[in-house]
Amino acid sequence: MRRDGTDPNNVQMEDVLCDFCRRSWTEETPFIEGHHGSCVCGPCLTAAYRHVILGGADDRVPAYRCTMCLEEREDRCYRSPTHQEAFLCERCIKLASGALVRDKESGWSRPTA
Numbered sequence: 001m002r003r004d005g006t007d008p009n010n011v012q013m014e015d016v017l018c019d020f021c022r023r024s025w026t027e028e029t030p031f032i033e034g035h036h037g038s039c040v041c042g043p044c045l046t047a048a049y050r051h052v053i054l055g056g057a058d059d060r061v062p063a064y065r066c067t068m069c070l071e072e073r074e075d076r077c078y079r080s081p082t083h084q085e086a087f088l089c090e091r092c093i094k095l096a097s098g099a100l101v102r103d104k105e106s107g108w109s110r111p112t113a
């Protein structure tokens with residue numbers, strides 16, 4: 001998401017916020033962009049991966065809409081503990097993880113436990 005008051009013609013890194021924890025994008029923090037400017041940061045993706053893929057957890061509510069792909073999904077999902085309107089579907093967790101792993105500069109790797 002974008003910080004309130006962001007100039008759409010001059011978006012700075014610090015204007016780009018993770019929808020799941022509201023941290024700003026920095027050189028040190030990998031970010032993945034979804035649809036319509038939604039974003040998830042590396043640390044939140046790690047949490048989601050641990051929770052859903054490794055932990056088998058499921059934060060679904062009926063007819064939830066994934067924050068990243070904006071689709072109404074029926075697969076399992078991660079829900080932000082601090083921003084409860086933010087959901088990340090299992091498909092997007094896998095897609096975003098794959099993208100970050102391929103991006104060597106991200107320094108991100110799939111959690112194993």
Ligand SMILES: [Zn+2]
Pocket residue numbers: 018019020021022023040041042043044045
């Ligand atoms: Zn985050």
Ligand SMILES: [Zn+2]
Pocket residue numbers: 066067068069070071073088089090091092
């Ligand atoms: Zn999704």
